[in-house]
Amino acid sequence: MSQDQYFIAVDWGSTRLRAFLCKHSLNANIELVARNNGPGVTKVSDSFEKTLFDCIEPWTTEYGRLPIYLAGQIGSSIGWRETEYLPCPISPEQVASKCLIFEELGHEISILPGLSCLLPNQHYDLMRGEELQVLGWLNQRPENRKGQHLICLPGTHTKWVFVNNGQIIMFKTAMTGELYDILVNHSILIQNKTASFDQAAFDQGAKFTLQSEAGSFVHGLFSVRSKQLFSQITGQQSTSYLSGLLIGSDVRAAINANEWNVDSLDKIALIGAPHLSKSFARVLELEGYKTEICKLTQTTLAGFSSVFRATESSLITTS
Amino acid sequence: MSQDQYFIAVDWGSTRLRAFLCKHSLNANIELVARNNGPGVTKVSDSFEKTLFDCIEPWTTEYGRLPIYLAGQIGSSIGWRETEYLPCPISPEQVASKCLIFEELGHEISILPGLSCLLPNQHYDLMRGEELQVLGWLNQRPENRKGQHLICLPGTHTKWVFVNNGQIIMFKTAMTGELYDILVNHSILIQNKTASFDQAAFDQGAKFTLQSEAGSFVHGLFSVRSKQLFSQITGQQSTSYLSGLLIGSDVRAAINANEWNVDSLDKIALIGAPHLSKSFARVLELEGYKTEICKLTQTTLAGFSSVFRATESSLITTS
Structure with a gap:
């Protein structure tokens, strides 16, 4: 393992694809090297594969094969490959361990799962994409992983996420x-x-x-x-x-x-x-x-970094 | 005044015109003689005048000049002639007395006013058209004009109308x-x-x-x-x-x-x-x-009947 590791993080929602080339140092800092945008899941006209590789082409040309992490609607029933909705309560490590991993054009692609929860009123709720920012927020400071916190993610659908001691307990949309x-x-x-x-x-x-x-x-x-x-x-x-x-x-x-x-x-x-x-x-x-x-982008990248570190370390452990 | 009086009642909302030829007996019963439909205020392509007289033409041919009562969006800023929003609390007689009256092709046309109210939370509310059914309901039975009642008028916009001793006190949309x-x-x-x-x-x-x-x-x-x-x-x-x-x-x-x-x-x-x-x-x-x-049509006609009687009796009183 070299001192600096590069990976590609893609937040691929319904309306937009946001790709980030990230550099991860051994001291666990994450650095944004480059970014690019593309069409969302509902707006893709070519295949998902072609859309993705067109978008990240300059980076694969320069750096060769890189691990690619995808999150958002790309993992839904209308996306590329469908991933589970994992039930809460759940830890960031458990989320990372359930990525759907496959190879495409020699690149290892990991798609994050979504989350579900059963609220006390017996109403199910679910999210796909926002879990990334929650993981990022938990990853940003040790005190965020201690005690109870409420995170609000405003957007097309607001998510109110309740966390306790680093675990995602439940959420409401x-x-x-x-x-x-x-x-x-x-x-x-x-x-x-x-x-x-x-x-x-x-x-x-x-x-x-x-x-x-x-x-x-x-x-x-x-x-x-x-x-x-x-x-x-x-x-x-x-x-x-x-x-x-x-x-x-x-x-x-x-x-x-x-x-x-x-x-x-x-x-x-x-x-x-x-x-x-x-x-x-x-x-x-x-x-x-x-x-x-x-900050949205910073928190998103911290989320990808958390998943990257968890999956990389599990690879090291199991190799 | 003959024993039976005929008049034309028109519920003319945004999307539909509903015209009724009514017969009013001296014993205060109202009878629906004929009905016809036409385009709503937002769908009229000719003038309001032509649209109305085309719709009621068979009746004016048979009965000659008849009083015509219009209610609904036809009295709004996007209608034929704009009538007031009268503030609540208000009695049915006060509503009837504030019709906008004008002559068109020899027919006397009365357009009903709308209603407004200032709620205890300092929020204004308003209605135009539904007041007709409220007047009708109050007109249908003496006990409806005694004590407090809540009337719910479901539709595109639900109106909840609170009445007390025959007066319209306030309402919410x-x-x-x-x-x-x-x-x-x-x-x-x-x-x-x-x-x-x-x-x-x-x-x-x-x-x-x-x-x-x-x-x-x-x-x-x-x-x-x-x-x-x-x-x-x-x-x-x-x-x-x-x-x-x-x-x-x-x-x-x-x-x-x-x-x-x-x-x-x-x-x-x-x-x-x-x-x-x-x-x-x-x-x-x-x-x-x-x-x-x-019943919607029956209550609507009872409302027109209430206005017809109030305006006719005031004409008799003042003649």
Whole structure:
């Protein structure tokens, strides 16, 4: 084993492929050497194989055969090869040990499994792709692997992930981003779809939800329209108000969830696109909770690094 | 004034025009003589005037000039002539007295106003069209005009209307029908859009919402997908499950609303399309509430009759 090891990490979701050439030093630091993008699983026109190797071609030309790690929808039923949903509670090492490994054009490809959990209300939940950021977050600092923590991953589907002593215990999905998108594009609520973000309107929407009575989401939603008709918000502000309403509803449900006790935690970690993490942090802070905003790419790479180290060390052990 | 009076009642919403030729006897009974349909406000290609008179032409030919009453989006900013949103609390007589009256081709046309209310949480709500069924329900039996009642009007937007001693006190809007429609057509939740109704799946969705913790709508919604992936419901059942989830959420919010005390009411009246009224009744009954399902057309005509009588008697009084 040379001092520096190179590997390729690919976060391959429904809409986008993000490939990273990474260098791993013996001191366990990970360095991003190069990056490239490609089409998501639902947008691939060639085969998955050709799409992948076209995307990483400069790196394989320069470095030859490298281990390749794939995560996200590429491992789902609509992806290249389907991997399991592993049941929680689970440790990062157990996740890494269950990669689906196969060879393609001489490269060893590992596809990460997804995760599932059975919540106390007998409702199953599942994730595929976000487990990578959770592994990354757990990998970043020893204290993250001690005690209870709540990690929020905002996106098309928000994931709220509860970890304890380095194990992923359970998680919940909220369709907040997707709801925002379809309400903006297909409902009667929004006439002006291109407005820029308005913090005051966002706060107004968030506070409206946070202060409303139980189960009021379907009742509160119409306020996006009535507030425009009564000049309490402008058409320009309507998307920001809707965003506040939805994120407020998502955060409120996470705070009230029976599955964990938010008040016993010292902070909530946020991993997502910067504008989304900021919006979720804003609402959590309005409710008096401390947050830690984590960098998305850095956390993703820390996740790949965790899997890389776990699988490399198991190879060493078994060789 | 002859013993029998004829008038034309038109429920003219966004998507449909429903015209009724009505006969009013001196004993205050209303009889439906004939009916016809036409395009809704958003689908009219000719002028509103031509659309209306084409639709009612056989009746004006036979009966000559008749009073015409219009209700619904035809009185909105996208309609023919815009009428006010009258603030609640309000009596049926006050609503009738605020019709916008004008003459067209020798016919006297009255367009009903809409209603608005300011809820205790300082949130405005509004309706246009549904007030007609509320007036009809109040008009149908003397006991409906005594004491407190809650009327639920399911549709694209559910309206929950609280009345007291014959006055409309306040109301709340839930976008349940519209949410169902856009989630079925534009979300990742539903692959099979054409399945027939499945009562067991509907109940499963309703119970899931009713039993979940506060504010859980955006968290519960993803169960439409996870339950399919874990074979707890089939693709065929997914729309019924979603419907149960949404109507469950709507009913739950109405039951928990601070604005009225559902437990003090002996029943909840339902006025809407039969399949929707039945679904709302089912959920309310699961929660232990009695319901009264009212016939939509009959209640609509009773509403027009109430307005007709109020305006006719005021004409007599002032003539």
